[in-house]
Amino acid sequence: MQPPLPPPPHRASRHKFQYGNYCKYYGYRNPDCEDVRLRALKPEWFRGRQVLDIGCNVGHLSLSVAKKWAPAWLVGLDIDGALIHSARQNIRHYLSEEQQRPQHSQGDSEGAKKTFPASLTASRGPIAAPRVPQDRVDATLFPNNVIFVKGNYVLERDELLEAQQPEYDTILCLSVTKWVQLNWGDEGLKRLFKRAYRHLRPGGLLLLEPQAWSSYKKRKNLTETISRHYHRIKLKPDQFPAYLTSAEVGFSSYELVAMPRNTSKGFQRPIYLFRKGQPGTH
Numbered sequence: 001m002q003p004p005l006p007p008p009p010h011r012a013s014r015h016k017f018q019y020g021n022y023c024k025y026y027g028y029r030n031p032d033c034e035d036v037r038l039r040a041l042k043p044e045w046f047r048g049r050q051v052l053d054i055g056c057n058v059g060h061l062s063l064s065v066a067k068k069w070a071p072a073w074l075v076g077l078d079i080d081g082a083l084i085h086s087a088r089q090n091i092r093h094y095l096s097e098e099q100q101r102p103q104h105s106q107g108d109s110e111g112a113k114k115t116f117p118a119s120l121t122a123s124r125g126p127i128a129a130p131r132v133p134q135d136r137v138d139a140t141l142f143p144n145n146v147i148f149v150k151g152n153y154v155l156e157r158d159e160l161l162e163a164q165q166p167e168y169d170t171i172l173c174l175s176v177t178k179w180v181q182l183n184w185g186d187e188g189l190k191r192l193f194k195r196a197y198r199h200l201r202p203g204g205l206l207l208l209e210p211q212a213w214s215s216y217k218k219r220k221n222l223t224e225t226i227s228r229h230y231h232r233i234k235l236k237p238d239q240f241p242a243y244l245t246s247a248e249v250g251f252s253s254y255e256l257v258a259m260p261r262n263t264s265k266g267f268q269r270p271i272y273l274f275r276k277g278q279p280g281t282h
Contacts, residue, residue, distance in 0.1 A: 035060055035064060037061065037209070037271065038061070038064055038065075038068075039258075040257050040258035041065070041207070043068070043069040045170050045205055045207070046065050046069040046070075046071045046074075046170060047069050047070050047071065048070065048071065048140075049072060049168075049169035050071065050072050050073055050167065050168045050170075051071045051073070051075070051169065051170045051171070051172070052074075052075050052077065052168045052170075052171045052172065052199065053065075053074065053076045053077065053171075053172040053174075054077055054153050054171065054172065054173045054176055054192075055078055055079075055153075055173065055175070055176035055179075056076030056077060056078050056084075056087060056148065057078060057083050057087070058083050058087050058090055059076050059083075059087030059090050059091075059148055060090065061172070061174070062074055062076035062087065062148070062172075063087075063090060063091065063094045063143075064094075065172075066094075066142050066145050066146035067142045067143075070140060070141075070142070070145070071140075072140050073139070073140075073146070073147070074145060074146045074147075075146075075147055075148075075149060076146065076147070076148040076149070077148075077150075077151055078148070079150070079151065079152045080150070081150045084148045084149065087148040091146070094142070094143065095142075153192055153195065154180055154184050154188045154189075155195060158187075158191060158194075161191065161194050161195055161198060164195055164198040164199055165198070165199075166198065166199060166200055166202070167199055168200055168201065169200070169201055169203075169204050169205070170204065170205045170206075171196050171199060171200060171204070171205070171206050171207070173192070173196065173206065173207065173208050173209070174207070174208075174271075175209050175269065176192075176209075177189060177192075177208070177210045177211060177237065177240070178210070178211035178215060178216055178219075178237075180192055181216070181233055181235070182216065182219060182220070182222070182229055182230060183225065183229065185232060185233070186234055186235045189235065190235070190243075190248075190249075193240075193243070193249050194248075194249055197244075197249050197250050197251060197276060200276045201276075202277065202278045202279055203275070203276060203277075203278055204275075204276045205273060205275060206244075206273070206274040207257070207271060207272070207273055208240065208244075208271070208272045208273075208274060209269050209270065209271045209272075210237040210240055210269065210272075211237065211269060212237060212269065213236050213237050213238070216230060217230075240272075241254050241272060241274075244274050245274070250276070250277075251274040251275060251276055251277075252275055252276065252277030253274070253275050254272050254273060254274045254275070255272065256270055256271075256272055257270075257271045257272060257273045258270075258271050259271070
């Protein structure tokens with residue numbers, strides 16, 4: 001008796017990955033599952049800090065940072081609920097070392113009293129199955145210091161920016177800008193930049209990895225909306241640093257951190273570090 005035939009291949013929707021939400025993104029970017037961008041990042045940008053990772057995909061980089069560099073908390077945010085589900089499932093893989101050695105309770109430490117930003121729940125909707133730190137558990141220890149949330153970071157209109165309060169010390173925005181511009185245009189990307197600035201505390205850091213303008217053309221016909229936005233884009237990636245440090249956004253300075261090498265030339269993208277000045281600085 002022959003085994004049953006596999007189901008016919010599902011015809012993928014041409015809109016399936018319109019947000020850059022590739023389900024196997026890390027498989028071809030990082031075949032060995034070790035993100036080369038980690039080598040460009042410094043532990044002091046994360047240790048003991050409140051961190052937001054915009055467009056976290058299935059969470060590999062978020063989980064590596066949360067485990068290696070002990071942020072006070074890290075929120076991974078992605079527009080794709082399936083990717084967020086995978087990110088939550090991936091926590092178990094990053095726990096393998098911890099499971100081989102005894103865990104020690106930290107008692108009623110200050111860390112146990114930390115909570116994730118309330119505004120994420122308020123502005124992005126309820127968080128599905130959150131892990132709430134229990135008594136006598138140090139919330140700053142992995143995996144208690146990481147949570148994944150489904151949501152769109154791009155606000156619907158500029159007026160909503162006024163309500164954004166500073167909650168984070170470090171924000172990651174890696175390989176996200178192209179998809180924001182293609183789906184929400186220049187205005188959507190500007191709102192993302194302005195929200196990130198407002199979301200950071202004084203002295204906060206924005207780590208930005210923009211895709212090259214040449215890569216936009218390959219995706220310009222994914223949807224009618226994308227095609228329309230593509231032809232209207234005026235704010236090009238090489239102009240991002242000047243825009244982010246302009247009076248319209250407000251970052252006080254920036255530097256090129258690295259251009260991580262990758263086996264795929266398309267993934268050799270610059271990583272910039274933008275700093276939000278202290279009150280009274282320019």
